[in-house]
Structure formats: structure tokens, C-alpha cells
Amino acid sequence: MSDQPQWIKECTTHEGAADRNLTGAVSKQFQIKDSESARTTNQIHVEISAGAGPKTSSGMRFNQHIFLSTLQPQKPRSEKKKGKWLNYPSLTCPHQIASPPPTPFVRHALRHGFFYLVNHGVDEELVKKVFEQSSNFFSLPIEDKMKLARKNHRGYAALYAEKLDPTLSSKGDSKESFYIGPLADDLNQWPLQEDLPSWKGTMETYYQQVLSAGTKLLSVIALSLKLDEDFFEKTGALNEPYAFIRLLHYPGDLGSSSEDIYGASAHSDYGMITLLATDGVPGLQICRDKSKQPQVWEDVPSMTGAFIVNIGDMIERWTNCLFRSTLHRVLPPRQERYSVAFFMDPNKDCIVECLESCCSEACPPRFPPIKSSDYLQERFRLTYGL
Numbered sequence: 334m335s336d337q338p339q340w341i342k343e344c345t346t347h348e349g350a351a352d353r354n355l356t357g358a359v360s361k362q363f364q365i366k367d368s369e370s371a372r373t374t375n376q377i378h379v380e381i382s383a384g385a386g387p388k389t390s391s392g393m394r395f396n397q398h399i400f401l402s403t404l405q406p407q408k409p410r411s412e413k414k415k416g417k418w419l420n421y422p423s424l425t426c427p428h429q430i431a432s433p434p435p436t437p438f439v440r441h442a443l444r445h446g447f448f449y450l451v452n453h454g455v456d457e458e459l460v461k462k463v464f465e466q467s468s469n470f471f472s473l474p475i476e477d478k479m480k481l482a483r484k485n486h487r488g489y490a491a492l493y494a495e496k497l498d499p500t501l502s503s504k505g506d507s508k509e510s511f512y513i514g515p516l517a518d519d520l521n522q523w524p525l526q527e528d529l530p531s532w533k534g535t536m537e538t539y540y541q542q543v544l545s546a547g548t549k550l551l552s553v554i555a556l557s558l559k560l561d562e563d564f565f566e567k568t569g570a571l572n573e574p575y576a577f578i579r580l581l582h583y584p585g586d587l588g589s590s591s592e593d594i595y596g597a598s599a600h601s602d603y604g605m606i607t608l609l610a611t612d613g614v615p616g617l618q619i620c621r622d623k624s625k626q627p628q629v630w631e632d633v634p635s636m637t638g639a640f641i642v643n644i645g646d647m648i649e650r651w652t653n654c655l656f657r658s659t660l661h662r663v664l665p666p667r668q669e670r671y672s673v674a675f676f677m678d679p680n681k682d683c684i685v686e687c688l689e690s691c692c693s694e695a696c697p698p699r700f701p702p703i704k705s706s707d708y709l710q711e712r713f714r715l716t717y718g719l
């Protein structure tokens with residue numbers, strides 16, 4: 334295929350690649366070609382900042398800074414080193430988004446499926462307020478919360494109402510959640526203004542700010558695939574995107590003895606990307622290689638001010654598994670835990686099908702084309718046992 338991006342050509346012509354997992358071949362290439370990614374094989378940071386850099390074709394201005402480091406809990410570091418880790422001057426790779434195209438760093442981050450996003454433009458104070466308001470909501474009496482019980486995938490889902498891993502025999506995941514969907518369609522349910530003044534406004538502002546950060550990140554993803562940066566706009570995915578805030582509350586030690594009870598049982602996210610903020614209480618784990626048995630789980634530490642981003646199933650389908658949706662879970666926390674996930678799913682009518690540049694005779698599409706709403710509905714059905 335003559336118009337394939339060079340790096341995909343490289344991976345498909347890599348010795349034995351036809352029989353192998355495509356991503357394995359790519360990572361090999363990166364390790365050979367890119368000394369930085371060879372040195373640091375684990376955690377990836379993608380930084381996107383507004384305002385600097387040349388104007389791109391869509392009129393946005395931003396630079397991206399990528400760096401890689403380990404996903405394993407860090408070895409004890411001196412304060413000085415810790416500062417370096419957070420500011421990462423030596424590992425930062427500033428790079429303008431329009432030209433030259435994204436470096437192997439970015440592709441490595443995306444292939445990996447789980448990374449941190451910093452300098453994302455979402456106001457830190459706002460994030461704090463969202464956590465406060467989330468705690469205020471979950472502290473309401475259960476009768477009040479149940480008045481907003483989940484309808485049209487908006488509103489309150491009680492403890493054990495969801496099971497993200499439908500193969501488990503447990504009664505459900507030990508978390509409660511609250512969903513806020515697209516702001517324009519009037520389907521959202523909101524707590525009473527007199528109970529929680531400014532709740533709705535805080536959530537709406539957060540929704541808009543994270544949507545904007547996610548949109549920029551998607552243009553990085555598009556560019557890293559050598560597509561136009563507005564590919565996800567043009568394909569209709571971002572035309573009224575099906576994006577959701579999920580406020581999550583894990584109540585802490587519930588004294589359950591069942592081994593099958595998780596805070597959130599193992600799953601991959603369904604959509605394009607998820608931007609996750611947590612209160613810092615541990616519990617989140619990922620399994621890098623979902624096809625490997627037995628599964629190996631690693632803790633994901635949270636990083637102040639950063640979103641933990643993971644790639645969802647739709648991007649995996651579009652890219653024919655080049656960018657993976659990562660299996661993850663939350664252990665039942667001993668201590669109360671809050672998190673806020675933002676799921677960016679494509680518009681319901683968007684057809685998700687293997688990109689031409691991600692398949693060849695040797696690597697045929699692994700998934701048939703699918704309408705986004707059909708895929709999501711099936712996953713919701715399994716999660717909620719409908």
C-alpha cells in the first residue's frame with residue numbers, strides 16, 4: 334500500500350510480522366529506532382498546551398510535550414529527583430504538532446494505551462470543586478439519590494448496580510456512580526438546586542473544559558496515524574460526541590469477604606478515550622497484556638494535576654489493535670475513594686471501521702465495521718445485566 338505511513342510499512346514488513354501481533358512489531362521498531370523509548374519502556378506523558386506554537390490547519394495553537402517513564406510505583410526518590418520527575422525538564426520533548434508529525438514518543442504512548450496528560454487546560458480549582466460537589470451528592474440520603482436513578486444512561490447508579498466484568502458471579506461492583514451526558518439534549522438529571530446549589534454549573538463547566546482537552550488529544554491521535562488532525566471531526570465522531578462524566582464513589586471497606594467483589598471489575602473502556610481524575614487514594618490497576626494468562630496487574634499511581642488517560646475500544650477498532658484499549662480495574666479500596674471519569678465516545682451514528690493505513694494483506698482488519706451506538710448498547714447491556 335503505497336500511501337501507508339512509513340512507520341506502519343516498517344512494522345508490517347518487519348520479519349515475521351504477518352503472523353504476529355502488530356503492536357509487538359511496532360514496539361520493536363520503536364525500541365530500535367528511538368533511544369528514548371527504548372530506555373524508558375513504561376509510563377508515558379503527553380502534554381498539550383494551548384497558546385504557543387504555530388497555528389495548525391484548524392486554527393488551534395498548541396505544542397505537545399511527551400515523556401516516558403515507568404508505570405511501576407516509583408522507587409523512593411530524593412525530593413530533588415521527585416521535583417525533576419514532576420517538572421521533567423530533561424525528559425520533555427517539545428514538539429510542534431503540525432510539523433513535523435508526532436514523534437515515536439506519541440505513537441508509543443498511544444500504543445501503550447494508558448498515559449498521563451498534563452497541562453491539559455482544565456482548571457485545577459474546578460477539578461477540586463467537582464470532587465467536593467461529587468462528595469456532597471453521594472452524601473445525600475439514599476432516597477434522594479434514588480429519585481435521580483439512572484435513565485437514558487444519566488443519573489444515579491447505586492452500589493452493586495453495575496458489573497463492569499459481566500463474567501464474574503458477584504452481585505456487582507462496590508461503587509456508586511452518577512452520569513452526566515451531552516449537555517445539549519436535556520436528558521440529564523440534576524440534584525435540586527436548593528439541595529446542592531451550583532452543582533449543575535460546576536459539572537457543566539467541567540464537561541466543557543474536559544471535552545475541549547479530549548478533542549485536542551484526539552487530534553494528536555489522528556496526526557500520529559498520519560491522518561488529518563480533524564479526522565475525528567470529519568468522520569462525524571465529534572459531531573455531538575457521546576461524552577459522559579461518571580462521578581464515582583467507592584465507599585471503602587464494606588467488610589465483604591467475596592473475592593469476586595471489586596470496586597470496578599476488570600474492563601476496557603468502550604469509547605475513544607477516557608480522561609480520569611482521582612483523589613489520590615490507590616486502587617486503580619492495569620493489565621498491559623490482556624491476551625496473556627495469568628493476567629499481570631500493576632498499580633497506577635495518580636499524579637497531581639494530571640489526567641490518567643486510557644484508549645478505549647473504538648480507537649482499538651479503528652487502528653486494528655495498533656493502539657490498544659487497556660484492561661483495568663479498581664480493587665475494593667479499604668479507604669473511601671472518589672474519582673471522576675470522562676468518557677469520549679463517538680457520535681451514535683458514527684461507523685467505526687479499520688483505517689486503511691492500519692491494515693494490509695498481511696494484517697487484515699480484526700473487527701468488522703460497527704455503528705458506535707450498536708457497540709455501546711451491547712456493552713451497556715452486559716454491564717447493567719439488562
Ligand SMILES: O=C(O)CCC(=O)C(=O)O
Pocket residue numbers: 579581597602609611617661662663671672673674
Ligand atoms: O475509578 C477509577 O479509578 C477508574 C474507573 C473506571 O475505570 C471506569 O469508570 O471506567
Ligand SMILES: [Fe+2]
Pocket residue numbers: 600601602607661
Ligand atoms: Fe474504566
